[in-house]
Amino acid sequence: MRRFDPAEHSASDIYKLMIGMVVPRPIAFVSSLDEQGLRNLAPFSYFMACTADPPVVCFVSSFRKTEHPTKDTLRNIVATNEFVVNIVSEEFAYKMNLTAAEVAPEVDEFELSGLTPVASELVRPPRVGESHAQMECRLRQLLPIGDAPGGGTLIFGDVLRFHVDEEIIAGYKIDPDRLKAVGRMGGPTYVRTRDRFDMARP
Numbered sequence: 001m002r003r004f005d006p007a008e009h010s011a012s013d014i015y016k017l018m019i020g021m022v023v024p025r026p027i028a029f030v031s032s033l034d035e036q037g038l039r040n041l042a043p044f045s046y047f048m049a050c051t052a053d054p055p056v057v058c059f060v061s062s063f064r065k066t067e068h069p070t071k072d073t074l075r076n077i078v079a080t081n082e083f084v085v086n087i088v089s090e091e092f093a094y095k096m097n098l099t100a101a102e103v104a105p106e107v108d109e110f111e112l113s114g115l116t117p118v119a120s121e122l123v124r125p126p127r128v129g130e131s132h133a134q135m136e137c138r139l140r141q142l143l144p145i146g147d148a149p150g151g152g153t154l155i156f157g158d159v160l161r162f163h164v165d166e167e168i169i170a171g172y173k174i175d176p177d178r179l180k181a182v183g184r185m186g187g188p189t190y191v192r193t194r195d196r197f198d199m200a201r202p
């Protein structure tokens with residue numbers, strides 16, 4: 001086995017280990033608004049579901065290496081307390097990727113990508129119309145982790161409302177072949193969720 005002491009390697013090399021090892025990662029496609037109501041949309045793959053009661057999800061907004069280290073998504077959530085997590089499907093993965101461009105805060109990534117904003121019910125940020133499953137969230141907690149590039153802020157959200165396309169759900173069971181969620185591997189590589197297997201619980 002090759003061994004790595006994080007203290008002896010650069011943050012960018014440790015990042016490569018993290019994203020190569022923790023795979024596949026689901027993608028939170030997060031919509032938010034700034035204080036003036038300007039829309040923002042960006043993908044985050046340091047993302048997971050935390051609990052069902054209360055329903056909580058979390059993701060990490062990492063610090064940039066530039067002179068403006070805080071990403072628009074985090075700034076908006078701190079200012080407004082609200083966001084929507086949209087699940088990314090194969091059909092619009094390409095457009096999701098367009099929104100990850102490092103653009104100025106005043107750029108509306110819905111317009112940049114051509115994705116469709118659809119009004120939410122309980123929060124002000126819109127949902128992504130093309131997404132088959134979305135969660136309207138209110139900020140629950142921020143957990144700062146480090147303060148340099150490589151670090152970030154873990155953002156917890158209480159899910160106030162779930163939205164699932166009628167076509168992909170039966171009872172509470174979501175059909176993965178219709179959701180067609182994509183996950184992120186290392187670098188520019190993604191996975192589909194078509195190759196699955198079942199195991200009965202012992």
Ligand SMILES: Cc1cc2nc3c(=O)[nH]c(=O)nc-3n(C[C@H](O)[C@H](O)[C@H](O)COP(=O)(O)O)c2cc1C
Nearest residue numbers: 042043044045046060061062071072073100101102
């Ligand atoms: C699939 C994918 C996953 C990403 N995951 C993260 C992540 O977990 N944390 C992060 O800070 N940036 C992540 N990024 C980069 C951000 O999406 C990118 O920095 C974006 O410009 C941030 O937008 P904002 O400034 O509008 O919030 C990811 C990009 C892609 C394409």
